[in-house]
Amino acid sequence: MMADTAETTEPGGGPGTFAPRPGAAPLGRMIRAQAALETRLLLRNGEQLLLVIIIPTLLLTLFSSVDIVDTGDGDAVDFLAPGVLALAVLSTAFTGQAIATGFERRYGVLKRLGASPLPRWGLMTAKTCAVLVTEVLQIALLTAVALALGWSPHGNPATVALLLLLGTAAFSGLGLLMAGTLKAEVTLAAANLVFLLLLFGGGVIVPLSKFPGGVEAVLHLLPVAALSDGLRDVLRDGAGVPWSDLGVLAAWAVLGLGAAGRFFRWE
Amino acid sequence: MRDEPSPSPRPRPAPGDVTGEAPAVEVVGLVKRYGTKTAVDGLTLSVARGSVTAVLGPNGAGKTTTIETCEGYRRPDAGTVRVLGLDPRADAARLRPRVGVMLQSGGVYPGARAAEMLRHTASLHAHPVDVDALIERLGLESCGRTVYRRLSGGQQQRLALAMAVVGRPELVFLDEPTAGLDPQARRATWDLVRELRADGVSVVLTTHHMDEAEQLADQVHIIDAGKVIASGSPEELCRGGAENSLRFSGRPGLDVASLLTALPAECTAVELAPGSYRITGKVTPQLLATVTSWCAQHGVLPDRLSVERHTLEDVFLELTGKELRA
Numbered sequence: 001m002m003a004d005t006a007e008t009t010e011p012g013g014g015p016g017t018f019a020p021r022p023g024a025a026p027l028g029r030m031i032r033a034q035a036a037l038e039t040r041l042l043l044r045n046g047e048q049l050l051l052v053i054i055i056p057t058l059l060l061t062l063f064s065s066v067d068i069v070d071t072g073d074g075d076a077v078d079f080l081a082p083g084v085l086a087l088a089v090l091s092t093a094f095t096g097q098a099i100a101t102g103f104e105r106r107y108g109v110l111k112r113l114g115a116s117p118l119p120r121w122g123l124m125t126a127k128t129c130a131v132l133v134t135e136v137l138q139i140a141l142l143t144a145v146a147l148a149l150g151w152s153p154h155g156n157p158a159t160v161a162l163l164l165l166l167g168t169a170a171f172s173g174l175g176l177l178m179a180g181t182l183k184a185e186v187t188l189a190a191a192n193l194v195f196l197l198l199l200f201g202g203g204v205i206v207p208l209s210k211f212p213g214g215v216e217a218v219l220h221l222l223p224v225a226a227l228s229d230g231l232r233d234v235l236r237d238g239a240g241v242p243w244s245d246l247g248v249l250a251a252w253a254v255l256g257l258g259a260a261g262r263f264f265r266w267e
Numbered sequence: 268m269r270d271e272p273s274p275s276p277r278p279r280p281a282p283g284d285v286t287g288e289a290p291a292v293e294v295v296g297l298v299k300r301y302g303t304k305t306a307v308d309g310l311t312l313s314v315a316r317g318s319v320t321a322v323l324g325p326n327g328a329g330k331t332t333t334i335e336t337c338e339g340y341r342r343p344d345a346g347t348v349r350v351l352g353l354d355p356r357a358d359a360a361r362l363r364p365r366v367g368v369m370l371q372s373g374g375v376y377p378g379a380r381a382a383e384m385l386r387h388t389a390s391l392h393a394h395p396v397d398v399d400a401l402i403e404r405l406g407l408e409s410c411g412r413t414v415y416r417r418l419s420g421g422q423q424q425r426l427a428l429a430m431a432v433v434g435r436p437e438l439v440f441l442d443e444p445t446a447g448l449d450p451q452a453r454r455a456t457w458d459l460v461r462e463l464r465a466d467g468v469s470v471v472l473t474t475h476h477m478d479e480a481e482q483l484a485d486q487v488h489i490i491d492a493g494k495v496i497a498s499g500s501p502e503e504l505c506r507g508g509a510e511n512s513l514r515f516s517g518r519p520g521l522d523v524a525s526l527l528t529a530l531p532a533e534c535t536a537v538e539l540a541p542g543s544y545r546i547t548g549k550v551t552p553q554l555l556a557t558v559t560s561w562c563a564q565h566g567v568l569p570d571r572l573s574v575e576r577h578t579l580e581d582v583f584l585e586l587t588g589k590e591l592r593a
Contacts, residue, residue, distance in 0.1 A: 023393030108373030
């Protein structure tokens with residue numbers, strides 16, 4: 001992935017090199033360049049790769065092949081694949097984005113970009129694009145692995161896409177809220193902790209029915225639980241549109257993005 | 268709010284100074300408070316187009332707050348700020364492509380490579396300068412593929428400088444551009460600032476090195492405790508009445524009045540800081556002999572004895588009683 005290179009350049013050196021000729025690049029080009037840069041930085045970062053690629057892939061492979069958790073009737077992979085897809089979205093849109101953005105804030109990257117011709121909404125659009133590109137790569141890889149493990153998905157791909165998009169919106173809002181209000185180190189610790197807790201308590205690899213009734217009802221309201229439950233309804237059971245899960249995700253998205261928009265501090 | 272005892276600010280004509288246009292920067296009566304602390308306290312200054320302006324002052328004087336208000340990062344509590352005739356906050360979208368910014372530190376993804384980041388910054392502009400040439404110009408060729416967090420402090424500074432100028436701005440704000448640079452890199456930065464000026468770019472830089480201000484600036488604003496306490500060209504500020512001065516160090520608390528009686532009538536003698544003395548007036552070989560013999564009589568070894576012309580540092584010390592690089 002190459003960054004867009006500038007179209008107009010002047011030969012270096014000599015008088016007139018810096019003669020003012022200001023101007024913003026076209027908006028589309030700026031957003032594309034920013035999204036490409038952020039995607040490259042994410043894919044180059046070892047910890048991020050561990051989080052968004054290696055952990056989900058390992059979990060899917062391990063728990064599908066070894067009978068550690070009782071995942072109910074049917075093939076384990078049919079239960080696990082939707083859960084791990086939800087986890088992949090969580091890892092990129094929430095954990096990865098929160099940590100990266102937290103450190104960008106701490107190191108003045110957001111501040112400096114605020115003085116560039118790229119408007120703030122353009123930066124946020126680029127961040128969203130980088131998250132979506134990463135998710136596409138994750139989903140392609142995890143789908144291939146799951147199919148190799150004998151996964152037989154059902155349902156309407158458009159419903160799946162809608163669930164993934166709403167999940168991304170919900171997690172992004174919460175991740176940015178955390179990154180924009182807490183110290184970078186706190187965000188790092190908290191985002192990893194939340195990831196770990198949701199991995200086990202969010203219906204990703206452990207069915208929520210294993211939890212006591214009252215706890216299960218509360219856990220169902222978590223965004224990752226709603227996403228994995230909705231994906232499972234569609235992909236495993238061939239259900240139609242899982243409205244209640246979409247509702248939970250939409251509520252989190254509105255709350256998270258609203259709060260992030262309200263409380264995010266750029267410095 | 269012009270209660271500062273400043274020599275009249277008369278910028279010397281600069282190339283690219285187009286009459287009839289708004290000044291590059293116009294700050295009037297700026298006040299900025301953080302909680303109960305007043306960082307900027309009724310500051311007024313103006314920057315002519317095409318000139319290099321140095322904002323000089325010790326740490327905590329309010330330099331960065333002033334610059335960051337001009338960059339649109341801070342909202343003034345009182346007063347007005349105009350940059351290229353526009354409001355830095357209300358007109359931010361129009362100003363951003365026209366203004367280059369170098370923050371005091373940071374501003375780059377820790378995992379981005381130096382050349383990658385500069386190329387990216389260039390791609391946000393319509394007519395950037397040639398990135399490879401700029402990299403070479405600032406001596407960054409050897410570290411183009413090094414990620415930002417592994418660059419030395421000086422390399423990080425030069426990358427930030429390159430990012431500020433790559434978009435061919437009309438005006439650049441450089442916040443302590445040479446802090447932490449070795450002498451050679453400092454020279455390279457000075458050369459670049461001079462070239463910017465020659466090409467008609469307005470430059471505002473902060474520094475606490477008086478030699479930097481003397482070397483580069485058309486106009487110097489000396490800031491202390493959130494106020495401009497003196498403005499003028501380096502020459503105007505240094506003229507200060509005296510032709511030159513004689514400085515020496517000795518033990519603190521020497522009887523300056525007694526020394527003064529030994530000197531010609533037009534001379535002055537002061538203890539600038541404990542143990543640091545300055546005599547101003549026409550420094551002749553005879554005057555030097557008078558001073559050393561007075562020292563001998565008083566059992567003082569005049570250490571670091573030197574004949575100097577008036578420097579910005581002297582001006583600063585006189586105005587504030589503080590060392591610039593405290």
